[in-house]
Amino acid sequence: METIKPKSALKSKRFGKTFQKVISLRSSATKIASSNGICILNPNNIKDNKGARNRAVMEALVARLFAGVTTIKAAYAELQMAQHPYNNDSIQAADQAVVDELRAISELKRSFIKRDLDLSPQITIMLAEVQEQQSLMKTYEITIKKLQAEVDNKERNISSLKKHLHDCVSFNKSLEKKLNSSGSFSIFDNLKLSALNPTHFLHFLHHALRPIRSFVKMMIREMENAHWDLEAAVNFIHPNAVFTKPSHKTIFEGFNYPNFNVQNDQSVRHHNKNQSLYFEKFKKLKSLSPKQYLTHNPNSSFAKFLKAKYLQVVHAKMECSLFGNLNQRKMVNSGGYPESPFFTAFAEMAWRVWSLQCLALSFEEEVSIFQVKKNARFCEVYMECVTGESCDDSDSGELRVGFTVVPGFKMGKTVIQSQVYVSLVGSSSPATS
Incomplete structure (x- = not known):
């Protein structure tokens, strides 16, 4: 004899199975989503991330501005270097570099005012650093060239002065040779x-x-x-x-x-x-x-x-x-x-x-030669004081011969004076020229 079950019991059993499947599907979906790295942020986290990005963008903007200023300084240094000696190609290249950089900075300013900055912070900062280092290297190279030019100029001056000195020495020697000839x-x-x-x-x-x-x-x-x-x-x-x-x-x-x-x-x-x-x-x-x-x-x-x-x-x-x-x-x-x-x-x-x-x-x-002895009394008849000063009676004391510089000569009754250094009696050192 068959047992007949009521319909309401069958419906209730089916609904339970369906609900259980739905729960299982949601649970498995959550696990799959979690394993795929998908996370759902709440509104507070979204606001914090937006502020951090804005700060990163501003840092990138400042770095780009400093790099631009360094580039302009390097171009200006090159412009100055090209003036002496005058180099038209270098002047035009430096001028164009300044204009291009000013335009780039102006474009950044326009984007900043319109709040339309589209910068990748990390890439922008890295490129700005590269640009700044390149500009600094260029500035140093220009400075080295300038210093080298100054060194070359000084070496030319030294060579010119050496030549002038050599000419003066040669001229003096020729005069001396003429005097002794x-x-x-x-x-x-x-x-x-x-x-x-x-x-x-x-x-x-x-x-x-x-x-x-x-x-x-x-x-x-x-x-x-x-x-x-x-x-x-x-x-x-x-x-x-x-x-x-x-x-x-x-x-x-x-x-x-x-x-x-x-x-x-x-x-x-x-x-x-x-x-x-x-x-x-x-x-x-x-x-x-x-x-x-x-x-x-x-x-x-x-x-x-x-x-x-x-x-x-x-x-x-x-x-x-x-x-x-x-x-x-x-x-x-x-x-x-x-x-x-x-x-x-x-x-x-x-x-x-x-x-x-x-x-x-x-x-x-x-013709005979004579030499005055040391400590002899100075006498103008036979002696000449090599100091070039007057050897008349001195208020400080008596003059004595220190030593003979050039001997004197006698020729009959003619006397050619001996050149002597003199000193005062009691003085520790003779007169000097």
Whole structure:
């Protein structure tokens, strides 16, 4: 027998199954949506995200503006650089860069006012940083070019000044050479032995002192370059002297003997001389250079005199200190002629002193040399003060000779004054120029 169920019970059962399916579908849909990364934000989160984006956009805008300003500065620097020297292409390129950047900034301003900024913050900031760095690099390159141009200009000025200095030195040397040349001896060209007088000797003496001073200046420069203590050297030679010329004493030694007594024959004096022979020798020597003479007369008395005086004046320790070796000394000792400026100056000095003695031996009256002793009383008849000041009676005390700078000469009754440094009695240092 079948059991008959009521219809209401069947409907209720079907509705329950349907509701359960709907719940299951919604649950599965929620899981699928969650697994796909879809989230539903509430209104508060939406407002916060919008504010953060606005701030990011503003930061990007400011970064873009700063990058634009840097670009304009770089273009302006390039514009200035192109003015000197004038470069039309660079000027136009820099001008166009300024115009383009101003237009871009103007467009940003328009978009900002209309609130129509369409910027990707991250990309915009990154591009702005790249643009700013490129502009800075360009500015630095322009600055480097500008500094390099200044360096080149200064180097050109230095080269020009060096050339000017070289020209001045060459001109001074040419003047000095003219002063020391035979042209200064025009008064001796047609001079005869019978017309010789003390004025001729004094004139040539002044000329002979020039190469002496030139050599002493060169020697002092070499001492300074070798870091010598000049004050200590001066005090060793002449205690309490402020300045000295050590060659003045030794270069004239032996002047009272023919050929400066290079053979050490003390018995030979001026009165045994042949005047005309020495006068002709003097006239021949005055037109030659020491190198020319030594080339043709390597074993002459002058060659022996030059060798003896160099070895006497320039000590071996001094030469080694000044030049780092004894090459010049060895060459001179073996009869050679060093080509150095130092020895050339020394040879010129010795040549003039040698010629001066030849002239002295040409006089009928004997010409003798004298040197004033240290601490001797100053006398204007025999002495001349090298300070250039008046050496009359001093209110501070009595004047005494510090040392002789240039010896004096006697020619009969004529006296050529000795040049001396003087000091006051009781004074710790002599007068100086």
